[in-house]
Amino acid sequence: MCIRDRGIPVYEVAADVLAGVAEKDNPQGLLAVVRPRRYRLYELDAAGFPWGVALVAPQDPGNVGAVLRTIDAVGASGLLLLDGGVDALHPAAVRASMGAIFHRPVVSASFADFLNWARAGGRQLVATSARGRADYRAASYALPLVLLLGSEREGLSAEQIAASDALVRLPMRGRITSLNLAVAAGVLLYAIHDSLDVQGRLPG
Secondary structure (H helix, E strand, O other): OOOHHHOOOOOOOOHHHHHHHHOOOOOOOOOOOOOOOOOOHHHOOOOOOOEEEEEEOOOOHHHHHHHHHHHHHHOOOOEEEEOOOOOOOOHHHHHHHOOHHHOOOEEEEOHHHHHHHHHHOOOEEEEEOOOOOEEOOOOOOOOOEEEEEOEOOOEOOHHHHHOOOEEEEOOOOOOOOOOOHHHHHHHHHHHHHHHHHHOOOOOO
16 A cells, blocks of 8 residues: 555655755655654553663764664663753654654653652663773673663763663773763663563563
8 A cells, every 4th residue: 555545745845945845965765754643751650661671861863763773673662861961863863763763652850750750660770971880791680670871071970870770881891981871772772682682571
C-alpha cells in the first residue's frame, strides 16, 4: 500500500525547494512531517523502561541522536534529557538517530524529578566520571537501571554523583582525558548489555 492510499498527503516540489527545506547537502529526495509522541516521566515504569540512558543538559544535537541510535542498537528502553539542553527534535538529532527517535521514548525532566522517579522505581543509577574508582568492565549492573552521563563541557555535578549508586570510569591510556559523549555512551551501553546478557537478565 502506497502512502497516498493511507490518506497521507503527498506533495511534489522542485529540487531547490526540497534542498532548502531539508537543511542538508544532497537530500535523498523524500521528507516527512511527523508528530512524535510526547512521553512523560511517570509513564515509564520498570516493565516498560527496564534500562536506558539519562543525559544531563547535553549541548550537541548530534550526540543526542547518536546516543538514541545506540540505545536502539543494544535494545535499551529510551532516553531521558535532564535539566534542559538541546531539543531531541533538533534536525541534527533526528538525522543522527537514524529514526530511533520515532520508536524509543524520549522524556525531558528536571534532575530532581528524575531522581524521585528513579528512587520510587528502585532503579540503579550508574554514573560516569573520570574520577570514578570502578572500571566500567568490573562494575556490577542490575535491572532496572539508568546510565547517567553529564554534559559535554561540565560533566556531572558533585551532587549528581553523590545521588548515584555506582560511579564508573572509562580508562584513558593516551594524552586525551575524555571521550566524546556519544562514544562514551556507546561503550558503556554495550558493556552493560553484555553484563546483563551473561546474567541472563536482558528483558525480552
